[in-house]
Amino acid sequence: MFRRLFIILSILLFLFACDKGLTPPEGASNLSRFSIPPQGGNPVGFWIPDSVHPVEVTILDELPVDSMHLETRLDGFFSLAYNEVCSVRTILNFKPKVFVDTLALELQIADTVSGTGPYDVIDDQILHVPLQSTYFQLDTLGFTAEGDRLDLITLPNTFKYILEIRLCFVFHFIRSQEAAFSKKRLNDSSNLL
Amino acid sequence: MKNRLIKDSLLYILMFVLFNDGAIRAEEFKGKIVGQVLESGTDRPIFGANVLLSGTMFGAASDESGEYIISGILPGKYTISVSAMGYKKTTKTIQINSDESIRYNFSLDETPVLMDGVAITASRYQQSVEELPISLSLVPSKELSERNITSVDQALQYVPGVNTTGGGQVNIRGSSGFNWGVGSRVLVLLNGNPFMAGDLWNVNWYAIPTSNIKQIEVMKGSGSALYGSSAMGGVINIITEDPEKGNHIQVRSFTGFYDKLSHEVWQWTDEQNHFEGTTIDLSTYVGPVSVLLSSNYQNTTGYKENDDHQIFNFMATLGCNLNPRLRFDIMTGYGNNKGGFFIYWKDLRHSFFNGSDPHGYQTRSQYKNTYVFPSLSYIINERIMFLLKGRMNRTYSEDHLRNSVNNVELPEAFRSSTANTHGIETQLNWQVHRQGILVMGCDLQKDEVNAIQFDSCEVVKAAYYVQFEQRFRDRLKLTAGARYDWEDAERIGKSGDLSKKLGLNYTLTPLTNLRFSYGEGFRMPTIGERFVSTFTGGLRIAPNYELKPERSVSVEMGVHQNLSNSMSMDLALFYNRYNNLIEPQLDASDSREIVVRFQNVERACVQGIDLSFRTDWFSKLASSRIGYTFADSKDLSDGDSYGEPLKYRSKHTLYITNEIVYSHFSMGIDFRYLSQIERVDDYHKVYIKDIDQVVPTYVVALRFGYSKKRISLNIIIDNLLQYNYLVSPANMGAPRTGILQLSLNY
Numbered sequence: 001m002f003r004r005l006f007i008i009l010s011i012l013l014f015l016f017a018c019d020k021g022l023t024p025p026e027g028a029s030n031l032s033r034f035s036i037p038p039q040g041g042n043p044v045g046f047w048i049p050d051s052v053h054p055v056e057v058t059i060l061d062e063l064p065v066d067s068m069h070l071e072t073r074l075d076g077f078f079s080l081a082y083n084e085v086c087s088v089r090t091i092l093n094f095k096p097k098v099f100v101d102t103l104a105l106e107l108q109i110a111d112t113v114s115g116t117g118p119y120d121v122i123d124d125q126i127l128h129v130p131l132q133s134t135y136f137q138l139d140t141l142g143f144t145a146e147g148d149r150l151d152l153i154t155l156p157n158t159f160k161y162i163l164e165i166r167l168c169f170v171f172h173f174i175r176s177q178e179a180a181f182s183k184k185r186l187n188d189s190s191n192l193l
Numbered sequence: 194m195k196n197r198l199i200k201d202s203l204l205y206i207l208m209f210v211l212f213n214d215g216a217i218r219a220e221e222f223k224g225k226i227v228g229q230v231l232e233s234g235t236d237r238p239i240f241g242a243n244v245l246l247s248g249t250m251f252g253a254a255s256d257e258s259g260e261y262i263i264s265g266i267l268p269g270k271y272t273i274s275v276s277a278m279g280y281k282k283t284t285k286t287i288q289i290n291s292d293e294s295i296r297y298n299f300s301l302d303e304t305p306v307l308m309d310g311v312a313i314t315a316s317r318y319q320q321s322v323e324e325l326p327i328s329l330s331l332v333p334s335k336e337l338s339e340r341n342i343t344s345v346d347q348a349l350q351y352v353p354g355v356n357t358t359g360g361g362q363v364n365i366r367g368s369s370g371f372n373w374g375v376g377s378r379v380l381v382l383l384n385g386n387p388f389m390a391g392d393l394w395n396v397n398w399y400a401i402p403t404s405n406i407k408q409i410e411v412m413k414g415s416g417s418a419l420y421g422s423s424a425m426g427g428v429i430n431i432i433t434e435d436p437e438k439g440n441h442i443q444v445r446s447f448t449g450f451y452d453k454l455s456h457e458v459w460q461w462t463d464e465q466n467h468f469e470g471t472t473i474d475l476s477t478y479v480g481p482v483s484v485l486l487s488s489n490y491q492n493t494t495g496y497k498e499n500d501d502h503q504i505f506n507f508m509a510t511l512g513c514n515l516n517p518r519l520r521f522d523i524m525t526g527y528g529n530n531k532g533g534f535f536i537y538w539k540d541l542r543h544s545f546f547n548g549s550d551p552h553g554y555q556t557r558s559q560y561k562n563t564y565v566f567p568s569l570s571y572i573i574n575e576r577i578m579f580l581l582k583g584r585m586n587r588t589y590s591e592d593h594l595r596n597s598v599n600n601v602e603l604p605e606a607f608r609s610s611t612a613n614t615h616g617i618e619t620q621l622n623w624q625v626h627r628q629g630i631l632v633m634g635c636d637l638q639k640d641e642v643n644a645i646q647f648d649s650c651e652v653v654k655a656a657y658y659v660q661f662e663q664r665f666r667d668r669l670k671l672t673a674g675a676r677y678d679w680e681d682a683e684r685i686g687k688s689g690d691l692s693k694k695l696g697l698n699y700t701l702t703p704l705t706n707l708r709f710s711y712g713e714g715f716r717m718p719t720i721g722e723r724f725v726s727t728f729t730g731g732l733r734i735a736p737n738y739e740l741k742p743e744r745s746v747s748v749e750m751g752v753h754q755n756l757s758n759s760m761s762m763d764l765a766l767f768y769n770r771y772n773n774l775i776e777p778q779l780d781a782s783d784s785r786e787i788v789v790r791f792q793n794v795e796r797a798c799v800q801g802i803d804l805s806f807r808t809d810w811f812s813k814l815a816s817s818r819i820g821y822t823f824a825d826s827k828d829l830s831d832g833d834s835y836g837e838p839l840k841y842r843s844k845h846t847l848y849i850t851n852e853i854v855y856s857h858f859s860m861g862i863d864f865r866y867l868s869q870i871e872r873v874d875d876y877h878k879v880y881i882k883d884i885d886q887v888v889p890t891y892v893v894a895l896r897f898g899y900s901k902k903r904i905s906l907n908i909i910i911d912n913l914l915q916y917n918y919l920v921s922p923a924n925m926g927a928p929r930t931g932i933l934q935l936s937l938n939y
Binding site for chain 1: 455456458459540541542544806808810817819847849851862864866882886888889891892893913914916917918919925
């Protein structure tokens with residue numbers, strides 16, 4: 001009886017192990033997942049953050065707090081070349097502050113979003129963007145490119161900080177007139193990091 | 194005060210040694226027993242058989258040619274018992290006369306069922322495992338070489354009731370969840386010496402060579418009444434080989450590769466990930482001094498981003514019988530581990546990418562561990578043995594940031610810690626009468642830590658313990674003991690803890706042993722938990738000087754049953770209750786800033802069963818083992834989580850190993866199953882993405898071996914079916930791994 005048990009359990013474990021286990025979530029996104037519909041266009045170019053209003057954050061849910069204040073800042077560049085190589089080096093400063101009664105709970109994040117590699121443009125989405133971010137999913141971006149302006153729209157991201165905060169970002173860029181100079185300067189500064 | 198305590202203790206030990214040295218000199222030299230232990234039928238010598246004179250402190254282990262010598266025995270009638278793993282235990286009554294040398298040879302019958310063998314951990318002296326009042330599992334050296342075990346924690350992943358996770362953390366019967374190895378609730382000993390880092394109280398497995406290990410003893414349930422803090426979840430004792438007679442050298446080399454990851458999106462490099470290593474062991478005698486040297490080097494690219502390592506370790510063990518009753522041993526070693534630092538993934542989409550590093554950087558770490566364990570043992574007379582042990586353990590760790598774009602490493606370490614542990618221990622084993630043995634001792638230890646993240650700190654610890662074991666009619670064995678631990682920590686103050694134990698083993702029939710044990714346990718907060726001050730994931734980790742010790746009570750009832758000549762079973766029911774468990778918590782109470790602080794928050798219980806079977810098939814051609822553990826944990830803390838399972842625990846674990854041996858060839862297949870963890874820490878969810886993405890673990894490993902006198906070859910395929918599992922939360926296990934190992938002996 002016990003020997004049969006050995007055989008049966010061994011076979012069962014073998015069969016269960018044939019399963020895949022963990023799998024990554026689906027890669028590509030569809031349009032309906034963007035809270036702000038992207039319009040497409042031609043995103044190729046060397047882009048730097050809009051100095052006046054670089055980041056727009058949309059909170060997707062009503063939060064059970066008295067108020068919430070978000071400070072954001074974006075520095076760096078975003079480059080999409082014709083040879084389908086994307087190069088990004090930006091620092092996103094994200095500072096949520098939640099007020100519950102008189103208690104202010106504050107968190108400060110400086111996320112260096114960087115990477116270089118191939119990308120794909122399908123309709124109004126940039127796919128497989130080689131971005132390394134600690135907190136946010138940024139490898140699929142919707143975009144709206146009009147003249148010298150580029151808006152990059154992220155998928156809804158869930159940021160867990162005491163509460164689950166669902167939000168999406170719109171990054172506003174302008175075309176750089178001094179691309180080569182800016183790029184060199186940023187490379188120099190990154191070497192200092 | 195502390196210095197005075199140390200001085201007084203040293204004086205006490207010195208006086209004891211000097212006093213007893215005189216007693217030994219005054220005593221007459223007595224009889225001697227010599228002989229050989231052979232395998233019945235084949236007359237092959239049995240190496241490592243334990244030959245013990247029951248009711249005395251005398252004993253010996255047989256050497257490579259099966260020879261043993263026990264000397265210095267007073268005249269009288271004795272029962273001599275001989276046991277070895279895989280053989281039936283045998284006993285003989287003998288008469289020793291003054292100045293007489295008697296020769297007794299023993300022939301042991303092979304048992305179809307693997308016998309439990311002999312262990313020292315449960316009572317601080319050697320006993321047969323089936324006679325113990327508490328569950329204890331043994332991992333023999335054979336399993337380590339067959340599976341190409343390069344780190345001791347890997348060897349524990351097929352022990353019933355034991356679960357190993359990333360970061361080298363070992364949990365016994367759900368004693369811990371997951372805390373990256375910090376504040377271990379399992380005490381690890383190296384030949385009986387505590388081998389824990391003084392700052393985080395974790396284990397530097399990389400510093401222990403695995404090629405010279407004789408066996409690993411895993412005691413389940415609280416061992417604090419004999420070993421003090423940290424033993425509340427159990428004790429793991431790593432026993433190294435005794436040097437053999439003559440000159441021997443063993444060289445073992447291995448190489449392996451990791452298969453391509455299952456999903457394209459997970460690929461973090463185009464390179465083939467691989468690993469390789471070499472171990473060299475040398476054993477010899479220089480005059481009367483036995484010498485065992487082991488060294489090991491291994492290199493791995495890792496299978497995850499920034500998880501490469503270069504490891505080197507070295508261990509030397511010297512031993513010498515200064516006279517028939519006095520023996521001196523010293524063990525010293527060094528380990529160095531240099532490489533990346535992977536704690537958790539970026540997210541499930543990038544599960545082999547490092548998410549714990551600040552972007553644009555990689556954390557590069559270096560760990561060093563140096564240790565010296567001298568010991569002196571006296572057999573004062575046939576009833577009393579005295580042991581004096583010292584220990585020095587120094588650990589050093591540092592973390593640097595490296596720019597991942599230009600690979601330039603920042604010169605200043607952002608985390609570094611040096612921990613020095615010095616200790617001295619005395620132990621007295623007194624065979625009060627034939628059926629009763631008293632074990633008592635004291636321990637003194639000083640931990641000094643200097644770290645960027647903890648600041649500097651000093652802790653002095655002292656402990657006294659006593660245990661008595663009494664046999665009744667060779668059927669019932671009763672054990673009772675207690676240990677008092679005292680601690681004086683800088684900036685904290687003094688505190689003390691008393692742990693008690695009670696155990697019972699009853700031989701119902703020659704095939705059935707019943708056991709019961711009750712044990713109290715405790716764990717002092719580590720220096721790391723009390724004094725840490727650092728940042729992680731944008732949150733500040735703040736110190737907590739008010740932390741209290743964790744406490745536990747464990748109760749176990751078990752039965753060991755030989756079902757037939759080829760089958761045995763062991764069943765244990767256990768209940769463990771924990772108070773003041775230390776966990777990291779979000780804390781907004783002190784200021785307007787939210788911080789993370791280690792706090793005494795949890796009350797909990799873990800109850801369940803441990804069940805194991807062993808059998809052989811087709812006249813010993815094949816053998817199988819199965820170990821199943823059901824551990825039902827409950828959070829009993831006040832609040833919303835009352836009644837919920839404890840964090841990061843698997844309720845079911847099932848390990849099955851099957852092996853076929855034919856002539857020089859062997860083949861084995863191992864299965865490992867852990868059920869999906871049921872609860873994830875909310876605090877971890879704040880900064881680790883997708884940490885709640887969990888699956889059960891199903892891992893199949895296949896191995897083939899060829900072994901002749903001087904050469905052995907092993908081929909191992911781990912995770913044969915490429916199952917994507919987690920070794921710890923947000924930390925993937927290795928993909929399919931192929932290993933080729935070659936060993937040469939001279």
